[in-house]
Amino acid sequence: MNSTQNTDGIFPRGQQTSPDYFTGTAWLNVLVPQDETGHYTIGNVAFEPGCRNNWHTHPAGQILLVTEGKGLYQEKGGPARHLAKGDVVVIPSGVEHWHGATADSHFTHIAVTNLTAAGAVSWLGPVTDAQYLACQ
């Protein structure tokens, strides 16, 4: 809890994310653990500057709705996409990728993550500093 709070957020910032899956500090607020159909979960993720999640895949895809700040989204082998308020990212199932804040800005998105019997995410290794800095 040694970081400043982004008090401009739409949703309360929630709980700090696991360092096992994030480089830097981010906060997860689970808005809807599971909808009545059981098909998806909805969360709000607030990244502090420089923070990004590990490379990962989703077995049934995920949708990001960017609400604040400046961020990055990169699929393995492709260029990084710069993100800002109002952007929508449709992440296909099985595609290795990461997302997070730029080095100099907070970044917040809502995530709608599809649930499966095999879970909702498969975590891989960290985005290295070299990989991250190459995207700024």
Add this chain to the structure above:
Amino acid sequence: MNSTQNTDGIFPRGQQTSPDYFTGTAWLNVLVPQDETGHYTIGNVAFEPGCRNNWHTHPAGQILLVTEGKGLYQEKGGPARHLAKGDVVVIPSGVEHWHGATADSHFTHIAVTNLTAAGAVSWLGPVTDAQYLACQ
């Protein structure tokens, strides 16, 4: 197009909603027509002050994420719930309800609406002025 635009929105306001299903002026921006699993659609709805949708039901439910302004949500036979930025509404399948702005404020929410073979919404009659004003 005879109304002012809420330029503070996270998402572009999109297209004006049908007067068949709304009293007053609202705008719908379809952010994700259908996710890859086919289970839901995501839209952003911006209501101008005084605007509300008709009574309606969702065959598989809907989730509202409030991002701006002040609004109202009412299930048939119950009291109105006042809504503000950061509120989440989980609307169960089959429950007759309406939502919209208060009389004196813009109101914007994201809606995640579950899709079924029978559609995503069943529209009923308008919320009368008497019903609406009793909730303010």
